[in-house]
Amino acid sequence: MTLSSPVTTIAEAGASPRGNSTKTGVMLVNLGTPEGTDARSMRRYLAEFLSDRRVIEWPRAIWYPILYGIVLNTRPKKSGALYDKIWNTEQNESPLRTFTRAQGEKLAATLADSGIHVDWAMRYGTPSIESVLENMLAAGCERIVMFPLYPQYSATTTATVNDKFFESLSKLRLMPSVRIVPPYYNEPVYIDALAHSIETHLAALDFEPEVVIASYHGIPQSYVKRGDPYPSHCEETTRLLRERLGWDDKKLIMTYQSRFGPEQWLQPYTDKTVEKLARDGVKSVAAFNPGFVVDCLETLEEIAGEAADIFRHAGGKNFTHIPCLNDGPDGMAVIEQLVRRELSGWA
Incomplete structure (x- = not known):
């Protein structure tokens, strides 16, 4: 008599009932990363x-x-x-993978007593959403909370993660119950975490920034005209931060970075803004990236590196980049609170 083989494909994972016990999983999903720099x-x-x-x-x-x-x-x-x-040469991977893995591991440790299965995936690259879903089903998860790690919603980020997740589910005969963590651009825990990280970073400096820049990843203006709510979410995050920090719109400004191709993207552009600030006589600025959950190429190279160089070459003096929330206590508090809310009634 031959025993049935272990689960090897996502289709097989949903082919038969998974038993009487109900297990819940949480999947954190970030953008993605190349496997190497070659x-x-x-x-x-x-x-x-x-x-x-x-x-x-x-x-x-x-x-x-x-x-x-x-x-x-x-x-x-x-x-x-x-x-x-x-590049994180110690682990031969991008910082985005390093930090996302750490977030998954810390959340798993926090929820260990609840018996929640926690894993992490990438929309592009590995580990893929489908492979992680397959592992969760093999572990017996019949309920899954999927968390797209984007505070502000855009079809270019949150929606494409949802697309891939449900595309993977569509291959199953027996689907798990699912919940999706919604955008959290205006959640008090997120605003407080950002504000605390800014205050802590600025308090350690030997200069006071005249201007603080909230730099968000841009999208083409044509996408907004077709209904993408992304800029309104960014504007609300910035407004709430000004309110929380007690700053006006001259102290805390917002810009958009990472444009690509010939189309007009959301403005003002970060690189043009830091250059103009320096040419207008501003000597000290700070920049942070509230739309990025973890530090990555767009924050560490484009802002901490390139934008800083542009500012100094145009006559500025002091430029500091405030790190993303990453897997620090503030960042993990955001993830944990939002996940626990979606787990309500399940765990």
Whole structure:
């Protein structure tokens, strides 16, 4: 008599009842990361990322010749060189993977007494959403809380994570019950965590920034015209932070970074803003990234590196980057509170 084989595919994972006990899982999902800084790894990652219809909404007949004929032949080497600057050489991985794993491990430890199964995944790259879902089903999870790690909603981020998650679920015959953690751009625990991280960082400086910049990842203006609520979420986060910190709109300003391609993106642009501030006589600024849950290429290289250089070359003197919440106590308090809320009645 041959025993049935262990679960090996997501389809098999949902093929039969998983027993009488009800186990709950939590999946943290971040954007993604290349496996290495070499051109091949970068090309594989960029191809997956830039092929996403949520990220690039151009018709495929127009976009694919550009992507495969130009972008993927030129950008991997350039992007790899940028990743080299911030790469975690100790663990041979990007900081985004390091911090996201740490968040998953710390949340797992916090929820250990509740018997909650915690794991983490990437929308692009590995570990994939589908593979992590497969592992959770194999572990007996019949209820899953999925947490897209984006405070402000955009179709380019939160929606594409949801797409991939439900695409994976669609392959199952027996689906688990699911809950999705909603955007939390205006949640008091998130605003308090950001404010505390800013206050703590600024208190340790030997200078006082004249201007503090909240730099958010940008999206094309055309996406907003088609209904993406992202800028309104960013504006509300900034408004609540000003209120919490007691600052006006001259002390705390907001900008958008990381534009790509020929379209007009959300403005004002971060790089142009820091340059103008310096040319207008501002000598000291601080910048932080409230839309990023963990530090990554866009925060460590683009802001802490490139934006700082632009500011100083234009006549500025002091530039400091305030780290993301990462896996610190403030950041974990946000994740834990939002997860516990969604677990209510399940755990």
